[in-house]
Amino acid sequence: MTSNTLAISERPVFPFTAIVGQEEMKLALALNVIDPKIGGVIIMGDRGTGKSTTIRAITDILPEMEVIENDPFNSHPTDYDLMSEDVRRSIESGNSVEVTKKKVSMIDLPLGATEDRVCGTIDIEKALTEGVKAFEPGLLAKANRGILYVDEVNLLDDHLVDILLDSAASGWNTVEREGISIRHPARFVLVGSGNPEEGELRPQLLDRFGMHSEIRTVRDPELRVQIVEQRSEFDKNPQACLAQYQDQQQEFRDRIIKAQDLLSExxxxxxxxxxxxxxxxxxxxxxxxxxxxxxxxxxxxxxxxxxxxxxxxxxxxxxxxxxxxxxxxxxxxxxxxxxxxxxxxxxxxxxxxx
Structure with missing residues (x-):
């Protein structure tokens, strides 16, 4: 399967192009996928307005990406800024690397995550006894070249939000412990969502998100009925629903690929x-x-x-x-x-x- 061909995933995801009533959120996500350097998007709005569904849906529709096989950082085969230091050294030494294709990752960051879980950990004992840098990658490594989603970001510890925003801005994550330092690429689209009733994000953190999408519960009764019926049809027969939107999904994917190519011009x-x-x-x-x-x-x-x-x-x-x-x-x-x-x-x- 080529990266330009839309495949129906094993675990059915509600089709992105079928989502109605939340056009601003869909556009903000699409623009961040076209240019991740925009800096992510914070989506604030009422509960039950399809925030998580929309983010999963756009991840599912994205074209596959080329990665170095068995690399925990989703390293790019040719772009040095998007490859781990080990892979870069290997390529510079003239070694050949196996390239494969995989779906863009969407990593969910749980509210109770620790700093080690997010950034990764260094096994000091192994480093001292065997003389190798033993690194257990965290969520930032898995999210490289993908989407990192934080639901209820306004309830997340400010220290962790700082770490996420710093990594998203610099494109790198550095883990230091007992004089040992490991650095790896962490370029991802940071998407945060939350309900303003549960507390606002600090202004200095809010400012670090590239875009802000405000979503409200749909009030139009006919549109509400359409949304409920769509969801019921999908839950009843996901494959039939996906087949119905196959052409629109493919069209959207082609549009994203074309926009990514056109961006530099x-x-x-x-x-x-x-x-x-x-x-x-x-x-x-x-x-x-x-x-x-x-x-x-x-x-x-x-x-x-x-x-x-x-x-x-x-x-x-x-x-x-x-x-x-x-x-x-x-x-x-x-x-x-x-x-x-x-x-x-x-x-x-x-x-x-x-």
Whole structure:
């Protein structure tokens, strides 16, 4: 099976293209898959709105990736930034490596996970007695080149959230113990979800997520009935449901592959970059992360739409998701942060809008 062919997985997963009513969340996930350097997405919303289902569904639909066989870090066969140091040394020494294909991993991070479970552990005794670096990989190693999903991220220990965000930003995980240090690639799309009623994430952590998707329970009765019926049909006969959406699933996968290839050719004009920074300045966004993420997301969206020149409409579509979680909260303010971003965007880009 080639990486461009859609296969029905052994364990049926609800089809991504069948999910309705949560378009913003689906788009944020798709853009992060096209360009993982956007920095992940935090999905905040009501319970029972399909957050976990959607994340599993997009992982299931992604094209297979080439990896070094039997490598615990999913090392890339040719990209040094995505391969472990052992594999890189082996390749530099002229050794040949076996390459195989595997599905993109989605790693669930349990709330009770310890730092050792997340980062991996070094067997000191083995290192001292046998003189070898005995490393037991953690969840960050398994998530390399995949998706790391943290449900209820707002309930996770802040120290662990820091570790995840640092690894996601740098693309590397370093484990140090008793003077022994091991480093491995850990480039993944970090997806966090949570319910605001159970506590907010600290602003300095929230800011580290590239995009923010806000989801609400669908209120339209007809759409609710459609969602319930779809789920019932899938539970009754998963294979028939997957076969029904096979063409749409394949079309979406092809679109993602094409966008990933097109991304390097997309460009964002100087005039539009200045206006994006004007919006960030006007909204009093701290630091430059908002500017960088908006530029990246706009280019990823342009590639997703199949064109190489970013337009004002591209920016309009993604800017709320990139900036609303970076605004300083004023408890006396009644205006929604997304509406505030939209208003400032229209003021600054007004002369360029249709």
């Amino acid at each position: 997309t460009s964002l004009s100087y005039e539009l970059r200045v206006k994006i920074s004007q919006v960030c300045g006007e909204l009093d966004v701290d630091g430059l992360r908002g500017d960088i993420v908006t530029n990246r997301a706009a280019r990823a969206y342009a590639a997703y739409m199949g064109h190489t020149e970013v337009t004002v409409d591209d920016i309009k579509t993604i800017i709320k998701m990139c900036l609303r979680h970076r605004l300083r909260k004023d408890p006396l303010e009644s205006i929604d942060s997304g509406d505030k971003v939209e208003k400032v965007f229209e003021d600054i880009f007004g002369d360029l809008l249709d």
